[in-house]
Amino acid sequence: MAKFETTVNGNFDAVIKRVETEIINGSFTASLEESSDFNSGDARCSVRVFERYSYSGSNRVSLSVTFFQNNNDEILVSAITSGGSQGAFFKLNTFGEEAFLDKIKEVLR
Numbered sequence: 266m267a268k269f270e271t272t273v274n275g276n277f278d279a280v281i282k283r284v285e286t287e288i289i290n291g292s293f294t295a296s297l298e299e300s301s302d303f304n305s306g307d308a309r310c311s312v313r314v315f316e317r318y319s320y321s322g323s324n325r326v327s328l329s330v331t332f333f334q335n336n337n338d339e340i341l342v343s344a345i346t347s348g349g350s351q352g353a354f355f356k357l358n359t360f361g362e363e364a365f366l367d368k369i370k371e372v373l374r
Contacts, residue, residue, distance in 0.1 A: 272339040294318035319361025
């Protein structure tokens with residue numbers, strides 16, 4: 266697993282839409298697998314789970330992205346990858362996870 270966390274400014278819905286579009290358009294095999302959205306008062310939380318095939322690891326990699334905003338403050342973003350390693354007992358070849366995480370870093374900067 267690899268993790269990236271940051272804060273961004275902007276319209277909550279626009280940031281999510283930009284991430285969805287860039288992740289899906291960034292890889293021929295990328296797809297949005299599932300999403301979930303919550304609101305409570307002025308707080309908003311959205312989760313997006315993407316998946317793509319990793320040619321370097323010959324397996325599928327997932328990317329879970331959580332967006333949180335309270336009262337129109339900065340948007341907190343947490344992105345976690347999984348599934349991109351080989352090996353039964355040790356994590357080997359995590360290139361696919363790191364490449365997927367690099368894509369969201371690029372989108373959010």
